[in-house]
Amino acid sequence: MRGNLFVISAPSGTGKTSIIKRLMAQLPSLSFSVSHTTRKPRPGEKNGIDYHFISPALFKEWIDHGAFLEWATVYGNLYGTSFEEVEKKMDQGLDVILDIDTQGALQIKAKKDIAPEERGQFSPPVFVFIVPPSWDELHKRLSLRGTDPPETIVLRMAGAKNEVKSMAQYDYVIENRDLDEAVYMLKAIIAAARSRRRCSLSGKPLPFLDEVGFKG
Amino acid sequence: MRGNLFVISAPSGTGKTSIIKRLMAQLPSLSFSVSHTTRKPRPGEKNGIDYHFISPALFKEWIDHGAFLEWATVYGNLYGTSFEEVEKKMDQGLDVILDIDTQGALQIKAKKDIAPEERGQFSPPVFVFIVPPSWDELHKRLSLRGTDPPETIVLRMAGAKNEVKSMAQYDYVIENRDLDEAVYMLKAIIAAARSRRRCSLSGKPLPFLDEVGFKG
Numbered sequence: 050m051r052g053n054l055f056v057i058s059a060p061s062g063t064g065k066t067s068i069i070k071r072l073m074a075q076l077p078s079l080s081f082s083v084s085h086t087t088r089k090p091r092p093g094e095k096n097g098i099d100y101h102f103i104s105p106a107l108f109k110e111w112i113d114h115g116a117f118l119e120w121a122t123v124y125g126n127l128y129g130t131s132f133e134e135v136e137k138k139m140d141q142g143l144d145v146i147l148d149i150d151t152q153g154a155l156q157i158k159a160k161k162d163i164a165p166e167e168r169g170q171f172s173p174p175v176f177v178f179i180v181p182p183s184w185d186e187l188h189k190r191l192s193l194r195g196t197d198p199p200e201t202i203v204l205r206m207a208g209a210k211n212e213v214k215s216m217a218q219y220d221y222v223i224e225n226r227d228l229d230e231a232v233y234m235l236k237a238i239i240a241a242a243r244s245r246r247r248c249s250l251s252g253k254p255l256p257f258l259d260e261v262g263f264k265g
Numbered sequence: 266m267r268g269n270l271f272v273i274s275a276p277s278g279t280g281k282t283s284i285i286k287r288l289m290a291q292l293p294s295l296s297f298s299v300s301h302t303t304r305k306p307r308p309g310e311k312n313g314i315d316y317h318f319i320s321p322a323l324f325k326e327w328i329d330h331g332a333f334l335e336w337a338t339v340y341g342n343l344y345g346t347s348f349e350e351v352e353k354k355m356d357q358g359l360d361v362i363l364d365i366d367t368q369g370a371l372q373i374k375a376k377k378d379i380a381p382e383e384r385g386q387f388s389p390p391v392f393v394f395i396v397p398p399s400w401d402e403l404h405k406r407l408s409l410r411g412t413d414p415p416e417t418i419v420l421r422m423a424g425a426k427n428e429v430k431s432m433a434q435y436d437y438v439i440e441n442r443d444l445d446e447a448v449y450m451l452k453a454i455i456a457a458a459r460s461r462r463r464c465s466l467s468g469k470p471l472p473f474l475d476e477v478g479f480k481g
Contacts, residue, residue: 177460178462216462217462219462220461220462221457221460221461221462222460222461222462223460233456234456234457234459234460236453237452237453237456237457237459237460238457238460240449240450240453240457241437241450241453241454241456241457241458242457243450243453244393244437244438244439244450244453244454245436245437245438246394246432246433246435246436246437246438
């Protein structure tokens, strides 16, 4: 069975990485998407594993051809997620996790609104937003992490409040009060997506009906 | 936390009742909705437990006031599910299961399209359709049950093929190949619904933000 795409965003410090890591250890059917970038590989980085390293010219050509689900410029380098990369894994039956910020997610959200039949086999992505229990708790977690100076924490808090404004565009909101509970909720969302009706409401035949022998 | 409403339909013989029974034994937060009816109680039936028994006059008054999520006439008696009955349980934090046919489900579906804020706290119901692996398998199960004469089985098969036409209106489709697997899928759907974003996309403030202390 074909996998699904999960677009997961969270303000930094919310615990998103811990939740995803824990879940990937539990679900062998989960996979990360490898991004394309125009930046040069750093020592130790492997092409096709850490990133797909491509030239700016090729990246721009791909943008023109609509090959990216989402892309962005960061410090002068281009980064993007290609349809091909994601669809390849979904075709293998893998559920693909895209761990991206709200700007990238909103680019994908715009594409989600295209009718499924126009996108061939591309099932609508599932959008998941993870929030901390409160602003105070987020501030505490960022401080306890000890990786950022106070002025960076101020910036991260402002960024978090800005990102949360996009929450209404997401399908699910998980509150990370407790790591185990948050992992369970994300697992349920991923499992439930496997049962989503795979068709449009336009009256076109349901592939599912064929698959299960419902020939009428 | 407020519960959700799950509208579950399946052609007879699909195993819906077994799936729901098994799941209700596992999840204490699951509850059945008690219907209202104008038919007279049968021996042993208790008011408020098996049905809410009310007069035809009162039932019709309630219809006029839009008090029913769905209602139908069966052999001259009226049967219906009241908003109040369902909302009361959801307010208690219970997830409510409505085990109804596709006609009743489509009545509720029509109400689902009302914007959430116009319905107050009424979160959109989740629609789940359960199918057998194939028509042959359904026929086999109906025959093995041994409760119906061949001519009734012919009618049930025709009814099933008719009901499946409404499948495109449902959010989820579970194929009941294996009882444990089907129970797991329904459980995931029920758990995932707890993380649904509880707001409209109209830009109105998210109650969730208040709940978790996100006062900005």
